[in-house]
Amino acid sequence: MTESLLSEFSALQALRARRPLVQNITNYVAMTISANVLLALGASPAMVHAAEEVEEFVAISDALVVNIGTLSPAWVTAMRRAVARAAALGKPWVLDPVGCGATPYRTDVATELAGMRPTIVRANASEVLSLAGVAGAAAKGVDSTTRSDDAVAAAMALAHRIGTVVAVTGATDYVTDGSCLVTIESGHALMSWSTALGCALSATAGAFTAVVAPLDAAIAALAVFGAGGAEAAERCRGPGHLSAEICDALYLMDQPTLARRVRVEAREAPPH
Amino acid sequence: MTESLLSEFSALQALRARRPLVQNITNYVAMTISANVLLALGASPAMVHAAEEVEEFVAISDALVVNIGTLSPAWVTAMRRAVARAAALGKPWVLDPVGCGATPYRTDVATELAGMRPTIVRANASEVLSLAGVAGAAAKGVDSTTRSDDAVAAAMALAHRIGTVVAVTGATDYVTDGSCLVTIESGHALMSWSTALGCALSATAGAFTAVVAPLDAAIAALAVFGAGGAEAAERCRGPGHLSAEICDALYLMDQPTLARRVRVEAREAPPH
Amino acid sequence: MTESLLSEFSALQALRARRPLVQNITNYVAMTISANVLLALGASPAMVHAAEEVEEFVAISDALVVNIGTLSPAWVTAMRRAVARAAALGKPWVLDPVGCGATPYRTDVATELAGMRPTIVRANASEVLSLAGVAGAAAKGVDSTTRSDDAVAAAMALAHRIGTVVAVTGATDYVTDGSCLVTIESGHALMSWSTALGCALSATAGAFTAVVAPLDAAIAALAVFGAGGAEAAERCRGPGHLSAEICDALYLMDQPTLARRVRVEAREAPPH
Numbered sequence: 072m073t074e075s076l077l078s079e080f081s082a083l084q085a086l087r088a089r090r091p092l093v094q095n096i097t098n099y100v101a102m103t104i105s106a107n108v109l110l111a112l113g114a115s116p117a118m119v120h121a122a123e124e125v126e127e128f129v130a131i132s133d134a135l136v137v138n139i140g141t142l143s144p145a146w147v148t149a150m151r152r153a154v155a156r157a158a159a160l161g162k163p164w165v166l167d168p169v170g171c172g173a174t175p176y177r178t179d180v181a182t183e184l185a186g187m188r189p190t191i192v193r194a195n196a197s198e199v200l201s202l203a204g205v206a207g208a209a210a211k212g213v214d215s216t217t218r219s220d221d222a223v224a225a226a227m228a229l230a231h232r233i234g235t236v237v238a239v240t241g242a243t244d245y246v247t248d249g250s251c252l253v254t255i256e257s258g259h260a261l262m263s264w265s266t267a268l269g270c271a272l273s274a275t276a277g278a279f280t281a282v283v284a285p286l287d288a289a290i291a292a293l294a295v296f297g298a299g300g301a302e303a304a305e306r307c308r309g310p311g312h313l314s315a316e317i318c319d320a321l322y323l324m325d326q327p328t329l330a331r332r333v334r335v336e337a338r339e340a341p342p343h
Numbered sequence: 344m345t346e347s348l349l350s351e352f353s354a355l356q357a358l359r360a361r362r363p364l365v366q367n368i369t370n371y372v373a374m375t376i377s378a379n380v381l382l383a384l385g386a387s388p389a390m391v392h393a394a395e396e397v398e399e400f401v402a403i404s405d406a407l408v409v410n411i412g413t414l415s416p417a418w419v420t421a422m423r424r425a426v427a428r429a430a431a432l433g434k435p436w437v438l439d440p441v442g443c444g445a446t447p448y449r450t451d452v453a454t455e456l457a458g459m460r461p462t463i464v465r466a467n468a469s470e471v472l473s474l475a476g477v478a479g480a481a482a483k484g485v486d487s488t489t490r491s492d493d494a495v496a497a498a499m500a501l502a503h504r505i506g507t508v509v510a511v512t513g514a515t516d517y518v519t520d521g522s523c524l525v526t527i528e529s530g531h532a533l534m535s536w537s538t539a540l541g542c543a544l545s546a547t548a549g550a551f552t553a554v555v556a557p558l559d560a561a562i563a564a565l566a567v568f569g570a571g572g573a574e575a576a577e578r579c580r581g582p583g584h585l586s587a588e589i590c591d592a593l594y595l596m597d598q599p600t601l602a603r604r605v606r607v608e609a610r611e612a613p614p615h
Numbered sequence: 616m617t618e619s620l621l622s623e624f625s626a627l628q629a630l631r632a633r634r635p636l637v638q639n640i641t642n643y644v645a646m647t648i649s650a651n652v653l654l655a656l657g658a659s660p661a662m663v664h665a666a667e668e669v670e671e672f673v674a675i676s677d678a679l680v681v682n683i684g685t686l687s688p689a690w691v692t693a694m695r696r697a698v699a700r701a702a703a704l705g706k707p708w709v710l711d712p713v714g715c716g717a718t719p720y721r722t723d724v725a726t727e728l729a730g731m732r733p734t735i736v737r738a739n740a741s742e743v744l745s746l747a748g749v750a751g752a753a754a755k756g757v758d759s760t761t762r763s764d765d766a767v768a769a770a771m772a773l774a775h776r777i778g779t780v781v782a783v784t785g786a787t788d789y790v791t792d793g794s795c796l797v798t799i800e801s802g803h804a805l806m807s808w809s810t811a812l813g814c815a816l817s818a819t820a821g822a823f824t825a826v827v828a829p830l831d832a833a834i835a836a837l838a839v840f841g842a843g844g845a846e847a848a849e850r851c852r853g854p855g856h857l858s859a860e861i862c863d864a865l866y867l868m869d870q871p872t873l874a875r876r877v878r879v880e881a882r883e884a885p886p887h
Contacts, residue, residue: 090483092483092484094484098662099371099643099646099662100646100647100650100662102371102372103372103375103376103538103539103647104647106372106538106539107537107538107582107583110535110536110537110538110582111536111581111582111583115483115484115486116484116538117442117445117484117485118370118371118372118412118413119413119442119445119446119484120413120415121413121414121415121416121448122415123415123416123448124446124447124448124449127446127447127448128445128446128484131445131484132484140662141662141663141664141665142665143664143665143666143667143689144665144667145415170661170663173661173663173672173675174663174668174671174672175668175671176665176667176668176671177668211634211636211659211675212636212638212659212660212661212663212672212675212676213661214659263654264654264655264866265651265654266647266650266651266654266660267647267650307863308863308867309655309862309863309864309865309866309867310651310654310655310862310863310866311651311655311856311858311859311860311861311862311863311864311866312584312856312859312863314583315583315584315587315859316583317583318581318582318583319579319580319581319582319583319584320581320583322536322581322582322583323580323581362755364755364756366756371643374643374644375644375647375648375810375811378644378810378811379809379810379854379855382807382808382809382810382854383808383853383854383855387755387756387758388756388810389714389717389756389757390642390643390644390684390685391685391714391717391718391756392685392687393685393686393687393688393720394687395687395688395720396718396719396720396721399718399719399720400717400718400756403717403756404756417687584856586855587855587856587859588855589855590853590854590855591851591852591853591854591855591856592853592855594808594853594854594855595852595853
């Protein structure tokens, strides 16, 4: 993989050309920013979560994003139906197991959904460790207390076991399908000071699954979103305008910017 | 109607003086931007949707906005009660049938609510065609796949049949009461890259129904909001800050800006 | 208390050092801005409201914020459980009785929750009057129609009766524990043109309860948030970017800015 990020930019161009309809069952905090990020990328977002219509909406969508950030029983019912329908129709879907490990309810729902074989799981280190069943996984509510580096082995094991791509994000981002491991350096520390950007990144991954293969989609999402975050952070004196600046940066993203802002590196897979 | 937009600006002045209480039963994505747009216009917004209190809240409100963007059964119950109460009290209300046509559930709810005679229906072309029962109405989730020009006849028929004002928005906006047809040119292409602006426009229409007659309210809403969008877009390099800039533009809107940014034209009604 | 605001800035430093986990059961409009304000202050926010997990989440949180802005029965159940758990564990919690007085449902829920002895009640004048049972308390939906000055006696009586700290906000802010009364001058008139800032202030108070005593927490919250609002408003030409600018101002807040932007004055308690 070269540093020119040609394949990632090509994925973005495909996304802009295809304008995929991305259905989101996501949390209340993340809805608006997720919709705006998807629009800025060139996708067509829809936030549809009623059990009465999710299955029919999945049928017309190009990808589905399921985020348990503000879960409740009625929403979990809708998540199950939507995911089952996506699986039946062969449509890609992304799981964001927000706060997995923080409460048993959250862990149970995340584990059940992960067992339904998402195309991509996008999570922070604490969530990956919890989902992988690593004992003593620690979290502080919905924030990770573990470095992404320390979740790589768990991410690979999880990806291998359930047959998915796992993207674990942090200071360094990792993507794995259980055998291949890709490291992505991008983004900016200020991003952890603005809410729901991880959720918006998961939505971004959803959009890319509509146009390229799962592993490529995860890599492209982390690269493009991270480049947008880095571009945006340089224009900010604090976190207040960061999400708006990220939308602008995604809307304006070109190949030179992507290449300048992101380092992607594929490694030999460690044993698991 | 002159190009000086005197009657539209007069409606805005009346809104600012009256500071109407506008109750919104709207979708999660649109709530914050709708509230901020209503505040910037000079209205007093409230987001109240519990079946336990909607009827009493309608009684103290000056106008009601019902938006089915993220509908679910409990919310539909509240919508029905609120609308029935508004009708009983003679209070104006606006229907935004988001995504009508995308799923049967959504179409059924929108059709039922439209049958309760909203003061104004504000929708995109696909939604108007679906609501008017035009066969083969196409949509892409909550985005229209049809030009507003192609929904004018359906809008006029719908307005005539249910006795309402229909505002169909797109590159060109149209307002009709079933006999009169008004064309409004304003806004900016960038507005389709920022989520929930159509919803915020529907909320704007709700605010205007508290101060002027339905047809005038719809025209004033499209003119003022469109002018705000055009002003805002010129200050943006992408869609990220657009909604914030629209709030500033609405807050600062004056008659010369309105006249410069908007073209309103009344036409002979075509047969229906 | 000096004008140097040393104790308030010290509270902010303690907050930044402790990075408390603040659980919010809040309204849909306020969720994103509350989360972003809490992050900008240095806290770790979580929006968790499912009855299935609120009690366990309270157990891992440092403070709880309960805001009834968009209440419904399932949420009220979660509020009761979370509050009971916080009380059992001795964890501080803040009540924001949004719109108390506007409908009987809202007044009943707010009154019940106030009876569960919140650490701090943060409200506008109309809400305080309603909660204190003052006959004829007037409101316009969720906006106050009464000056904060006219709610001071009611705030003191309420604080004394239920054994809490009451913060009543308006042009001038007041904090009382029923015997001591503190006046805080800060903020900016533009703040009433941007939605959910009062809710974000209540969340701020929640964060401070994790690091200092209740009365000090309320004062620090009003001082810091008001200073942020004043700083932010000077950078704005309208309300559109105000909430983003407030996040930047909170993120960058230092002691000289706080001292320049805020006047805190303790008074002899009037009789009640």
